[in-house]
Amino acid sequence: MGQSAKVQVADPELSLLDGLPVAVISDVMDGLGFGSTVMDGVRLLSGHRICGRARTVERAPAPFNATQADIAPALGTGTQQVIDSGKPGDVIVIAAQGNGGSAMWGGNMGTRASALGVLGLVTDGVVRDLEEMDALGLTIFGGGQSPRQAYKRMITRSINQPIACGGVWVRPGDLIVGDGDGVVVVPPARAAEIAEKARATIAAEGVMQKYIREGNSLVSAVEKYKIR
Numbered sequence: 001m002g003q004s005a006k007v008q009v010a011d012p013e014l015s016l017l018d019g020l021p022v023a024v025i026s027d028v029m030d031g032l033g034f035g036s037t038v039m040d041g042v043r044l045l046s047g048h049r050i051c052g053r054a055r056t057v058e059r060a061p062a063p064f065n066a067t068q069a070d071i072a073p074a075l076g077t078g079t080q081q082v083i084d085s086g087k088p089g090d091v092i093v094i095a096a097q098g099n100g101g102s103a104m105w106g107g108n109m110g111t112r113a114s115a116l117g118v119l120g121l122v123t124d125g126v127v128r129d130l131e132e133m134d135a136l137g138l139t140i141f142g143g144g145q146s147p148r149q150a151y152k153r154m155i156t157r158s159i160n161q162p163i164a165c166g167g168v169w170v171r172p173g174d175l176i177v178g179d180g181d182g183v184v185v186v187p188p189a190r191a192a193e194i195a196e197k198a199r200a201t202i203a204a205e206g207v208m209q210k211y212i213r214e215g216n217s218l219v220s221a222v223e224k225y226k227i228r
Helices: 012-017 022-031 078-084 107-115 130-136 188-213 218-225
Strands: 043-046 050-061 090-095 120-123 139-142 154-159 163-165 168-170 175-179 182-186
Touching: 012 050, 012 175, 012 188, 022 175, 022 182, 022 188, 043 130, 050 078, 050 120, 050 163, 078 090, 078 107, 078 154, 090 163, 107 120, 107 130, 130 139, 168 182, 182 188, 188 218
Parallel strands: 050 090, 090 120, 120 139
Antiparallel strands: 043 139, 050 154, 050 175, 163 168, 175 182
């Protein structure tokens, strides 16, 4: 466990989850019937643990026969608009349909986001200027890196609307928790229930691991504590 890297504004729902491992949150949500809320293909690229509120952008490869101006001219700077409206404790979430051909994020975006207290980025696409992000104090989760710019290669479909990122439905204001194991999405209304069960799971696993360290077999530990 461990607290998130940046000090955050007071947010009761976020404070419930801060310090809880993503793997435990995922297990608890599975048990509660949420299905998988862990983003596929998204890993920690830079920074540390993150726990914040989602601000959403949906992007996609530009069609061969249309441009941003044809599809949604007001969203030509959609990502920049979302970043400019960012607040301390926010996490920018950019759905890129898993596209790895051009970067969804770079140094200029990171500079502005950091100045506003944004915690970082989560994307199922790729990023660039990654070496700048540590100095900016930002945490970056993504599918990888590419130096290629997205201008004219990607279009923006929506901002501040529900999106699918890494195979997970994300609504603006959802709780985003990320660590070295990946990123999980938590609905705010269920944060207290999930956090309570997660803390109970951690306590139970602590007892089980003590039993294992005492020289008992893993099979007997599973049978005794019903935890795999």
